[in-house]
Amino acid sequence: MNIVTVAKIFRPVGRSLSINVDNSITKERNWFDVSPSKRPAGQQTITVSTYNLLSQQYMWPEVYNHIPSKYRSWEYRLPLINRNLIDLSRLADIMCFQEMEFNVYQETWKPLLKNHGFDSIFQKKKPPVYWTKSKDQLDGVSIFVNSNKFDLLNYEPVEYSEHFQNPQYFTPTEDLRERAMSRNTVALIATMRHKKTGTIIFVTNTHLYWSPEFPDVKVLQTYLLARLLRRTMRNYYKVNDYQLKEIMRNGEANALLVGDFNSTPDSMVYEFLQTGSLNIAKDTRFNYDYGELDGAILRTGLLGFESQYKSLVSSSEFQRREHSQPFKRFIDYIWVNKYSKNLIPIRVLGDINIEHLDRFSWFPNESYPSDHLPMLAQFGIR
Template identity: 30%
Template sequence: MFGRKLLPVLRKIPANTKIKNPSSALRGPFNDRFTMLTYNTLSPHYMWPQVYTYVKDEYKNWDYRHKLLEHELFYKYKADIVCLQELTSSDYNEFWKTQMMERLNYGSNFTAKTPPSYWTKPQEYMDGVGIFYNLDKFEYLFSSSLYLNDVVGTFDQEELTYLNHQKITLTNGAGDVIGEDSLYNVAKARNQVCLFVMLRHRESKSIIVVINTHLYWKYDEVKLIQCLIIMRKLQRIIKGLLMGLEGVTYSNVKILFSGDFNSSRDSLVIKFLNGQMIKHGGINLQNPMRAYLRHSIYDDIPDDAYVHTCYSGKLKGIFDYIWFHPGDFEVQQVLSGSEVSEELALSNELGLPNKNHPSDHIPVLTELRIL
């Protein structure tokens, strides 16, 4: 089953679909196109028994799920840029880093979260985010990691005062209220990370900054703060790029921002990334990188292309995104996720993982054209 090579299963955008980019009718050479995938792989250490009661024991098994992941990433999808979340340090260092290079000639970078206070397992079992890239198509230039609790290093004094005064109602995993704390303390205590990798597309010479993150799973205000930290850090990276790389201008720097945002399409985070001004208590927040990022793949594809990207029992929704600027990239094809909902309905299953899917998320795969 796992040795047979399959072509990527891609869904073409129907001819009558309205694409907002006015250049969509223009077609360039095929070497200006590449595929990109973002995927929360569900760490074996987060297979909580109280959450995944609907999953049969044999499909919880990490060895079984890992073989499915190998099949998907090496054979079924084989994307040119792969952004993985919930990837453990040990799995990256002992398997994916070397196997991606040896099998596909893919370079990679990884950053792990710092273990929280309750963590009792070895540190190498802690998860993080990784980016893999096809070295036949991309030249590696630079990478940087960011801890999303870097509140002091990101906000000015007025903003810090606001964060200290803004209160968050704390809840447990079941949604029960367990107390209250400041937005500053809650954001500062989180251990989420972000990874930036800078690549040069060999054919077009475009500089592409690929970003991968996994935002906190609850409290919209905390996720908004984490996203703002990423955007402000990105702003500094772009400025450094323009100063440090000869011949690099705003026009040939392009950004791809992907990951598990744990945010629905009507959430504060998504409105912020779309460029809207978010009035949050006493301060106004707007994405400083809106000139580079204000568009996701969902703006270009049919509404039924993805029913959900997360199928975790009762928790279902579109939480996984790829963001870009419509003047930089054009969506050519997408992997449809709608058949997963149909499959679960036919089999009377509540969610994922299952026999055919190794994670409670599905991979979001798209083919992009560089404009």
Template identity: 25%
Template sequence: MASTAPRARVSPPALAVHSERKRARSPPASGSAVRCSYAGNGAPRGYHRRWQNPAGAPGRVYQRQGSQKYGVPTRRWVLAEESSTSDRDACTIMSYNILADNNVQNHPDLYLEVPWDAMRWDSRRRLIFGEIRHWDPDLVCLQEVDRFRDISTEMNNRGYESRFKGRTGDAKDGCATFWKSKRLCLLDEDSIDFSEYNLRNNVAQIFVFELNRTQKLVVGNIHVLFNPKRGDVKLGQIRMLLEKANTLAEKWGGIPIVLAGDFNSTPDSAIYKFLSTKKLDISLHDRRQLSGLASSEFALYDLCSLLKYQWSDDEMRTATGSSNVTVAKHPLKLFSSYAMLKGNSNNRGHHGEPLATSYHKKFLGTVDYLWYTAGLECSRVLDTLPVGALRRTRGLPTREIGSDHLPIVAEFVFTESTEDDSNQEDESDQDEESEQEATRSHHTYFSSDTDISDEAS
């Protein structure tokens, strides 16, 4: 259910050139995130606590008095080395899997090391809002939202409009997108209920926004299926999102696209390769290995270039769209915002992606991304935390971090349209991934049991 009544759709205009209204990009935040402290894990349920109500700084942590404290590193902006478009309209977008409260209850095994009070929704809610208030993004794409009324009330009070798309079946969460009504105008929208396509009960949202009445862009928000064994479903969901986002972008004259979300795939995975190179030969991969979340991947990846895996007609249709086609393709030339900006080796892998955007009992690694197309340039990203700092928490959330994911944030500026040569396909029969890189993954999967419920985050 949306928090506001749907607007009438606006018919797409004929192609026209708008006069640019320039806006100086705001300087990077000097201090970045509020410094937090980490309280020691574990507390008996009978422990009486008293919460302090701070008078104000956004992101301030409510924490129990007398607890032991550990420093949490500050998150800082990483700026593009060169930007010839710094004086143009800029749009800051956050992607954040906030950990559905229902999933906390259904999967306690993932949070065995987390202090009991850090799992409470009222505590996590304050921290999540603190993150959003502090970074003040123009657009916020949330996943695992099952307390939409709580969140939308707070966001509406801060000048955001919103849309929510819930999952079907027994699931109680969904995706929610918020935007500042003073800066962005909603022109068009679409959504995907993947259950209508026999692709499980995940959902995605797609919008067309106009920024400052001058520039238009498509924004997609998705939470991909978690189940490590169903790489065919993951690939099918992502492929459908890309196709529908491209269709909407073309409808409005070929405007640029940003895709945010929890893709439940690591940077070393075949699915990441599909996103970044526009195609993937699935016959070179086991569907249980496509997303990089299966613990056995390290042993098998170096054999990928030598093996031909068997796919059933149904699995092939799910992954590529056709039962007799082994190569999945999509129409977009995508760039990953974090991979495009050089970060610190303490928290970046060899792909340039963060080493970790999520951490719980069974997984430490990166699954959250902000992808974009030509027509935009990523001018800065909010760097993630070093893996060492995350390991010291022994698992997220904590009393300072409200979810088992870190929010990722990127600022985009519009560029002049250029001829894209990305339509030139590489006709090689080899999947270039073959994959000396992929044998050295930076994510860690802590359990040999990959038979995990689809509902896990």
């Protein structure tokens, strides 16, 4: 779990679009055009979202005691989250959630969004050593898919701790056992087909380990997720790694990495995904013995990804404006593989408009039920 707000306040570069004040997701927020060119008339579009809901099980007093008890209470937060989810279903076609509590998913959110046309998959965490509650109160990650637009072809649940024990990926070391294997981090990898265009999209959703003291573990988890995604794509196309690279280089494959990466834009995880590789031998933040891995340089094998909020993060206004919270940087992302010819960025949903900030001294609050904001990116499909 993490204790952070999603981002600093910024007035991004790019063309601002009008907001819908009747929707709880877009109220007090603007859409920003990030399209590299004019969108073709009649082009099919999809919208992808990511949202860390802040599980009620993690509303620890030592972290959130500065917030009025009313806004910490589940009785207050749940109806707001329910409205958020319904409003998201009117905007997004693929919705990724983190810190979604399993029993609330089963009893409330799965049937709620099923009624709005969404199928869903879920991966629950294993209980940590300190856990004394029901296993059904554990959180996990989920993907909700608009069944009118997509066929969900296949999905793979991921428990990182199990794959860390696989000699195909890792050499067992003391550092690996102590720092990485004990984490109950999970992910989902889904393969789906857009019904109107036939476009295949691979989508992952994850919530990386939260602690800022473990940047190396987050890199290992991201590296593992990339390898598992690579395996899924190879199996689908029935090709080897070299052939998959050529398919991706030609722009014929489409992958979205979505979730709470608990990693800022100056992190190793960000560099690894953006460039497709990371020289761990030269990075002092990776000063642990994890065996051979892929040698001195970790590689995704997927040719790099682009964050859909990249131009906004680079904005000078973004660097100056901030919430009155202890941590205020981007950690939630919607990444798309760089060479994709079929997923063309159109727009992203920005942060809360600065003129409204005086109303919100803390998160969650009377209007926002989590310490994260939902992030949305829209793509055209060729």
